[in-house]
Amino acid sequence: MDKFIIKGNTPLQGEIPISGSKNAAMPVMAAALLADSPTVIHAVPQLEDIYTFNNVLRITGAQVDFDESNNILTIDPSHVTHLEAPYELVRKMRASFYMLGALLGRYGRAKVSLPGGCAWGPRPVDLHLKGLRTFGAEIELDNGYVIGNAPDGKLQGGSFRLDPSSVGATINLLLATVRSKGQFKIENAAREPDVVQLCNVLQKMGAQIEGVGTKTLAIDGVDQLEGVEVQNAPDRIETGTFMIAGVMHPESEITITQTRPDELGDFLDTFKNLNADTRIDGSKIHVKAPSTLHPESIETAVYPGFPTDLQAQWTTMMTQAEGASSVTDHIYNDRFNHIPELVRLGASITVNGNTARIQGKTPLQGATVMSTDLRASVSLVLAAMIANGETHVKRIYHLDRGYEDLEQKLTNVGAEIQRVQDTEQP
Ligand code: EPZ
Numbered sequence: 028m029d030k031f032i033i034k035g036n037t038p039l040q041g042e043i044p045i046s047g048s049k050n051a052a053m054p055v056m057a058a059a060l061l062a063d064s065p066t067v068i069h070a071v072p073q074l075e076d077i078y079t080f081n082n083v084l085r086i087t088g089a090q091v092d093f094d095e096s097n098n099i100l101t102i103d104p105s106h107v108t109h110l111e112a113p114y115e116l117v118r119k120m121r122a123s124f125y126m127l128g129a130l131l132g133r134y135g136r137a138k139v140s141l142p143g144g145c146a147w148g149p150r151p152v153d154l155h156l157k158g159l160r161t162f163g164a165e166i167e168l169d170n171g172y173v174i175g176n177a178p179d180g181k182l183q184g185g186s187f188r189l190d191p192s193s194v195g196a197t198i199n200l201l202l203a204t205v206r207s208k209g210q211f212k213i214e215n216a217a218r219e220p221d222v223v224q225l226c227n228v229l230q231k232m233g234a235q236i237e238g239v240g241t242k243t244l245a246i247d248g249v250d251q252l253e254g255v256e257v258q259n260a261p262d263r264i265e266t267g268t269f270m271i272a273g274v275m276h277p278e279s280e281i282t283i284t285q286t287r288p289d290e291l292g293d294f295l296d297t298f299k300n301l302n303a304d305t306r307i308d309g310s311k312i313h314v315k316a317p318s319t320l321h322p323e324s325i326e327t328a329v330y331p332g333f334p335t336d337l338q339a340q341w342t343t344m345m346t347q348a349e350g351a352s353s354v355t356d357h358i359y360n361d362r363f364n365h366i367p368e369l370v371r372l373g374a375s376i377t378v379n380g381n382t383a384r385i386q387g388k389t390p391l392q393g394a395t396v397m398s399t400d401l402r403a404s405v406s407l408v409l410a411a412m413i414a415n416g417e418t419h420v421k422r423i424y425h426l427d428r429g430y431e432d433l434e435q436k437l438t439n440v441g442a443e444i445q446r447v448q449d450t451e452q453p
Contacts, residue, residue, distance in 0.1 A: 031420040031434065033411035034443035035393055038278035038316075041440035043269045045286040046072040046431040047098060048262035050122070053080050054198045054225040055257065057125035059102035060089060061133045061206050062232055064254035071100040071259055072431040075424070079120040083112050087130070104254075107134070114140035114171060120428075124152060124195065127173055128202030131164060135180030139173050154196040158187040159203055162211055177207070181248070184209020192217050192242070192329045198225060205234035207248035216244045219330040220290040224260050231255045263290045265430060266312070267298075267337040268405055271344045272437070273314035274303040275413045280315040281440055288312055292331030297323055301348075320344070322352035322387060329358070339365045339406035346374045347413060348387040355382040365403035368396040372410050372418065393418040401429040408433070412442050421449055 047070030057080075059066035071077055073095050081091045081100075087110065090103040112126035117140035130137035142152060156166050156173065163183035165176040182204055189196055197217040204211040216222070218240055226239040232255050235247035266286045273281040288295060288307045299305050300323045304315035322345060327335040335358035345352045346369065356362050360381030369376060371394045375386035393416030398404035404425040411418035423446070426433055434444040 028449045029423050029446050030449040031408065031411070031423055032445045032447055033408065033418045033420065035391070035411055035414035035416060035418060036276065037412065037441055037443055038276040039273055039281050039412075039437070039440040039442060040279065042282045042284055043436050043440060044284050045261040045266050045269070046070075047259040048072070048221065048264075049074050049076050049429060050264070051221040051224050051260040051262075052077065052100075053122040054125060054202075054221060055228050055259065056080055056084065056100065056102060057129040057198075057202055058225060058229055058232070059254065060084070060087065060104045060107060060129045061202065062104060062252045062254040064105075065101055065103040066254040067256040068100045068102075069098065069256075069258045070261070071098050072262070073098065074431055075428045076120050076122065079116055080123060083116045083123045083126060086111065086113065086116070087126075104133075110134050110136050110138060112139040117142050121150060122195070124155065125198055125202060127155065127159070127175055128199035131159065131175045131177055131182070132203040132206050135177040137173070137175040139175070141168070141171055141173060152195070154189055154193050155199045158189070158196055158200045158213070161185045161187040162200070162204060162207075163209070164203070182207040182209060182211070184211055186212035186214065188214035189217075190215060194219050194222060197222050197244070201225060201229065201236070201244065201246065204246045204248060205229050205236065206250070206252055209248055211246040211248070213244040213246070215242050217329060218242060220260060220263060220287075228255060228257050231257065260290070261286045263287065264334065264336045264402075267291060267294050267334070268340050268409070268430075269436075270298060270312060270314050271337075271340045272409055272412065274301060274316040274320060275344055275347050275409060277316050277318050283312045283314070284310065286310055286312060293328070293333045294337055297325055297333060320348040320388070322348040322350035324353045326355040327358050335359055335362060336402050338362065339402045340409055342366070342376065342383055342385060343369060343406040343409045345385040346376070346387050346389050346391065346410070351384065351386050353382050353384045357381065364399040365406045368399075368403070368407055369410055371396055372414050374410070390415065392416055395419040395421065398422040398425040401425050405430060405433070408437075408444075412437070421451075
């Protein structure tokens with residue numbers, strides 16, 4: 028098990044390139060099973076979650092080749108015979124649950140493990156199952172597995188409203204219906220860029236989808252889909268994370284490259300209120316830290332609202348703002364495992380229900396802290412880089428799931444980060 032040793036309070040200067048998005052790639056990886064020929068995906072990041080999903084696909088019999096040095100993933104579904112996704116892998120990576128929609132949509136049958144909870148609480152899949160049942164699937168639960176069957180091998184049609192809107196459920200319902208017989212409508216569908224990318228790729232494969240990017244998706248099932256070659260989107264959450272990194276030390280000035288500023292939604296609009304010099308230049312975002320960071324409260328919402336995946340990072344940044352602020356998460360009301368660790372570093376934060384209240388500006392002091400989940404972990408790295416002295420961030424395997432080459436990218440712009448083996452027992 029590794030940990031980071033970070034020597035803090037260093038300014039960041041230089042360029043940070045953004046990697047492909049894992050959350051945008053994985054729906055497309057599942058969609059590759061719907062086609063009769065291979066799919067090639069460019070800009071797939073070398074991350075644990077991708078390797079896990081590759082193994083989930085291989086278990087079905089699909090041929091998966093990952094040209095890691097070029098970030099190119101090729102998936103050939105020609106020899107898929109085993110219509111299952113096992114607990115051992117699904118429990119490691121929740122997005123494996125997309126296999127339910129993909130296998131049901133292509134083969135009319137699926138046996139997929141329920142994903143279980145995660146570090147910050149239950150992550151239900153009731154909407155996935157209700158939607159599939161509404162569209163005609165027979166869904167049973169058996170020993171922690173979902174057994175799905177489409178009568179006559181194809182879903183029949185129907186209309187389903189997601190409440191609340193759900194990224195994963197929208198993805199699963201799209202995968203289950205595009206290669207079916209009937210007409211389907213998904214209302215209050217998620218509009219995240221990850222969902223839009225999936226719809227665009229499915230359309231390129233031959234799917235009939237109306238309303239892409241809106242809250243109402245209308246699908247006309249088709250008989251056949253062909254594999255495609257596509258470019259995966261850059262990671263918008265990584266982009267937001269590094270923008271935050273670039274304003275926490277008053278002498279920081281960075282340029283984020285290879286990204287899509289237009290996919291940042293309300294995050295970018297809110298970021299501009301921080302009193303930082305923020306300039307957009309095509310696929311680049313130039314950020315110069317202000318001498319005084321303005322406090323800016325946020326409330327998370329579905330896209331294009333402020334993303335829940337950036338609220339932990341924002342909380343860390345607000346410890347350095349001059350004044351009080353609050354962070355409210357309406358998507359996951361208990362996603363605050365990072366707060367006790369930030370308090371260990373000297374932050375002044377209290378949590379009441381789904382709201383964290385932060386008092387800034389609070390100088391942070393290095394300490395040993397523990398990662399608990401992907402986005403909480405990176406918020407601790409951000410805090411360690413601004414803390415005085417040395418911080419040990421333990422259990423950074425969480426980070427390896429979602430941030431490609433993190434320590435290299437940050438070291439290249441002046442951070443003092445060392446990855447070492449953690450000999451202490453957890
Ligand atoms: C996706 O998770 C992302 N994961 C999450 O990112 C992200 O936080 C989340 O969307 C919200 O944006 C991937 O893309 C792999 P949801 P997902 O279904 O699809 C409730 C990261 O850090 N809900 O949109 O699981 C749910 O409890 C990860 O990269 C139901 O009630 O999220 C939540 O409150 C963490 N029933 C809300 O909907 C359901 O059947 C949104 O969840 C499904 C969801």
